Amino acid sequence: MNKAPLITKMLPRKNSLRNGGELDTKQLLAALMAFRRGDFSARLPEDWTGVAGKIADTFNDVIRTNQRMTQELGRIVRVVGKEGRITQRAALSDVSESWGDAIGCINVLIEDLLRPTSEMARVIGAVAKGNLSETMASEIEGQPLKGEFLRTAKTVN
Structure with a gap:
């Protein structure tokens, strides 16, 4: 069903608006x-x-x-x-719904990048001090590492 005629009828004529x-x-x-x-x-x-x-x-x-x-x-x-x-972390005052969701997604992304990076730093720091028994976990907070994070964990270990 073509709704264009309905929309056209709803538009104000001569660019004027009824209520001022x-x-x-x-x-x-x-x-x-x-x-x-x-x-x-x-x-x-x-x-x-x-x-x-x-x-x-x-x-x-x-x-x-x-x-x-x-x-x-x-x-x-x-x-x-x-x-x-x-x-x-990202913050934007006086926003809600999708705006707030977008800010939340950025913060989750930062956290998701931070956790494996911090774990790598911990293991590399231990190795630098001569402790070769430390290994990088293959999962963080119950989530298995994937992609480049998993590859890096295997390399570090």
């Missing part, structure tokens, strides 16, 4: 296209009123949240990946 405010569809489209390209400087005017104002506020909030997410991921790359501050 003018919606500049060209400006909205330009902002959406910029956002799609990853341009987080795209914003809609804050002085729009009525439904157009609510659309602008919502759009601008989505842009700000994406911008904050990008900045936080950049921070995590720097502090964990480059500076080696492995206790740092």
Whole structure:
């Protein structure tokens, strides 16, 4: 069933909204296209009123949240990946649902990379002190090592 006619009927005519405010569809489209390209400087005017104002506020909030997410991921790359501050975790205040899930996934990834790396460091440290009896576990917290982690464990052992 083609829903295009229904959607067309729902769109405001002549870019005006019944409960106040003018919606500049060209400006909205330009902002959406910029956002799609990853341009987080795209914003809609804050002085729009009525439904157009609510659309602008919502759009601008989505842009700000994406911008904050990008900045936080950049921070995590720097502090964990480059500076080696492995206790740092991603955090983004005032988000819920999928935004919070995404931050949680990043933190789980950090933990999943950290555990075998710490175990390797422990064993290599013991070997450096002459203790050749230490071995790297083939599972961590009940989860078997896989892929490169398993290969490294076999090499270390």
